[in-house]
Amino acid sequence: MSAAMKVRRTNWYYVRSVIFYLFLLFLYGPIFVMAVLSFQGETGGLTFPMRGVSLHWFGDVFNPSYIGDFRWPWGRSVILALIVMVLTMTISFLAGLAFRKPFFGNSIFFYLVVTSLVAPSILISLGIGRAFTSLGMESAWWSGALGAHLTWTLPFGVLIMLAVFSRFDPRLEEAARDLGSTTWQTLKSVVIPITLPGLVGVALFGFTLSYDEYARTSQVSGEFNTLPLELVSVTGTAATPSLYAIGTITTVFSLLVIAISFAALYVIQKRRTGGGSYAPSE
Amino acid sequence: MAPMIERMQRYTTALQLTPLGITLLLFLIGPIVVILITSFWKFNGFMTTPDFVVKNYVKMFSSGLTLDNYLETIRIAAIVWVTTAVLGFIIAYYLVFDLLTLKSKMLLFLLCVVPFWTSGVIRMIAWIPFLGKEGVINRAFMGIGITDEPLEFLLFSEFAVIMSYVHVFTLFMVAPLFNTMAKIDPALIEAARDNGAKGWQILLHVIIPLCKPGIAIGSIFVISLTLSDFTAVRLLSGANVGTVALSISNTIGSLNFAYASANSLFLLIVLLLIVGGIMRIVDVRKQL
Numbered sequence: 032m033s034a035a036m037k038v039r040r041t042n043w044y045y046v047r048s049v050i051f052y053l054f055l056l057f058l059y060g061p062i063f064v065m066a067v068l069s070f071q072g073e074t075g076g077l078t079f080p081m082r083g084v085s086l087h088w089f090g091d092v093f094n095p096s097y098i099g100d101f102r103w104p105w106g107r108s109v110i111l112a113l114i115v116m117v118l119t120m121t122i123s124f125l126a127g128l129a130f131r132k133p134f135f136g137n138s139i140f141f142y143l144v145v146t147s148l149v150a151p152s153i154l155i156s157l158g159i160g161r162a163f164t165s166l167g168m169e170s171a172w173w174s175g176a177l178g179a180h181l182t183w184t185l186p187f188g189v190l191i192m193l194a195v196f197s198r199f200d201p202r203l204e205e206a207a208r209d210l211g212s213t214t215w216q217t218l219k220s221v222v223i224p225i226t227l228p229g230l231v232g233v234a235l236f237g238f239t240l241s242y243d244e245y246a247r248t249s250q251v252s253g254e255f256n257t258l259p260l261e262l263v264s265v266t267g268t269a270a271t272p273s274l275y276a277i278g279t280i281t282t283v284f285s286l287l288v289i290a291i292s293f294a295a296l297y298v299i300q301k302r303r304t305g306g307g308s309y310a311p312s313e
Numbered sequence: 314m315a316p317m318i319e320r321m322q323r324y325t326t327a328l329q330l331t332p333l334g335i336t337l338l339l340f341l342i343g344p345i346v347v348i349l350i351t352s353f354w355k356f357n358g359f360m361t362t363p364d365f366v367v368k369n370y371v372k373m374f375s376s377g378l379t380l381d382n383y384l385e386t387i388r389i390a391a392i393v394w395v396t397t398a399v400l401g402f403i404i405a406y407y408l409v410f411d412l413l414t415l416k417s418k419m420l421l422f423l424l425c426v427v428p429f430w431t432s433g434v435i436r437m438i439a440w441i442p443f444l445g446k447e448g449v450i451n452r453a454f455m456g457i458g459i460t461d462e463p464l465e466f467l468l469f470s471e472f473a474v475i476m477s478y479v480h481v482f483t484l485f486m487v488a489p490l491f492n493t494m495a496k497i498d499p500a501l502i503e504a505a506r507d508n509g510a511k512g513w514q515i516l517l518h519v520i521i522p523l524c525k526p527g528i529a530i531g532s533i534f535v536i537s538l539t540l541s542d543f544t545a546v547r548l549l550s551g552a553n554v555g556t557v558a559l560s561i562s563n564t565i566g567s568l569n570f571a572y573a574s575a576n577s578l579f580l581l582i583v584l585l586l587i588v589g590g591i592m593r594i595v596d597v598r599k600q601l
Binding site for chain 2 (some may be wrong): 041044047048050051054055057058059060061064065068076077079099118122123125126128129132140141144145146147148149150152153154155156157158161162165170174178179181182185189196204232235239243244245246249250257258259262263274275278281282285286288289
């Protein structure tokens with residue numbers, strides 16, 4: 032590829048650049064406005080102008096008065112997201128291992144996974160809710176909602192693992208076996224380290240898709256709300272800038288989670304090139 | 314020896330698939346069966362009771378509201394699909410072909426992805442101070458003098474809903490397109506150019522055909538997300554928009570689970586037909 036050819040800039044290049052940066056503005060603009068408004072003064076409202084600057088609405092989040100108490104729903108959402116994350120990683124990884132060789136019924140599994148991806152969230156939620164009711168049980172965020180979230184995170188997890196394993200060279204595993212590794216050793220020292228970046232991706236997807244899920248949770252959360260449910264219910268009624276404050280806090284929290292994940296990926300990559308594992312470096 | 318290894322391998326495969334199978338059986342197939350059964354139940358105005366009547370289906374297919382909701386939903390989905398596809402294509406193109414170093418590609422791609430990892434509900438709510446009567450856009454427009462009165466159609470309208478969909482779903486188009494475009498061998502483009510192809514010819518005859526799998530995967534995401542969402546409609550349409558999923562959610566609110574079941578089952582079938590059609594045109598599985 033000659034660099035000279037690539038650098039030839041047409042007018043369309045500038046059009047595309049402008050569209051790209053406008054898109055970034057479009058992506059971040061509303062979030063930025065929300066973040067600014069969460070510092071609204073005590074007498075200010077949901078929109079501009081700012082009537083002073085204060086931390087009043089952040090205080091409201093942590094000392095709830097008449098708006099809902101966000102702390103418990105938030106805690107539930109984080110715990111649920113962590114459970115979903117671990118389950119999604121494990122189940123998808125195992126399924127990815129199985130899918131490497133053709134087996135009887137593999138397209139049935141594949142199409143089931145696709146169905147799970149595209150099924151209307153309201154159908155899943157209502158179906159699980161009705162199933163619980165007909166069994167005489169009450170669904171809760173840690174039972175019915177957990178299952179509902181898995182139907183959403185697993186397709187992403189399984190499809191990512193399929194892609195990861197299709198780029199995985201089976202000869203590496205054979206080589207490990209020929210050199211006397213047991214199945215477990217091969218898995219631990221060859222397969223997992225090589226697929227680790229993909230697994231971290233699956234974990235990120237699992238966590239955020241669950242943490243964020245509203246529609247699939249709507250009929251199955253039972254007595255206690257998760258954070259998205261609480262947010263939607265508050266928007267309808269007692270909306271104050273504390274809604275933006277909780278938005279800002281959770282956004283910062285999400286950004287921290289991403290930063291930590293990428294730092295972890297970076298460390299993994301560094302360690303890998305530094306040797307010590309049986310896995311080849313990229 | 315060989316048959317034994319083969320059998321062991323089969324056991325291993327079965328064991329590896331068991332967790333996925335059980336989860337999908339319990340939380341996907343099970344609920345669909347429950348919905349199918351419930352769709353034949355009867356609603357007496359207060360509660361849904363077991364029965365075997367086709368009333369719900371008759372009501373659904375004879376109601377003008379069903380048709381209206383589908384027309385509105387499909388129109389919104391079509392607008393969102395075309396917008397995200399065009400926008401997603403341009404963004405992916407910019408990232409893959411216009412940026413020169415891998416580092417800048419990765420960095421800007423990441424910038425597009427980061428908002429995806431923040432709460433979707435929050436990102437929908439974030440439009441309220443932006444589009445509202447007193448919002449940023451109206452203040453800016455009135456400040457510059459584009460309008461004298463605040464534009465009312467911006468918030469609590471179909472416009473706001475579509476805006477929010479484009480905001481949240483474009484990434485689902487960008488990511489698969491980025492992936493397929495990055496796999497295109499630059500030599501192919503160079504060859505086309507050497508053979509005298511113009512810019513638009515290269516785009517039409519080389520790049521777009523090679524991007525088909527990415528467009529297909531992105532379309533599956535965007536269409537199914539748009540057709541099943543009711544959160545954005547609830548938060549941003551101000552009861553001015555009636556979509557299929559929202560009407561199902563409202564039906565559930567009135568405790569008519571039977572009618573809601575029939576409707577959601579039909580929505581599932583519509584979605585599966587669309588996605589099946591896309592997968593028929595493009596072999597998505599080969600792309601993985």
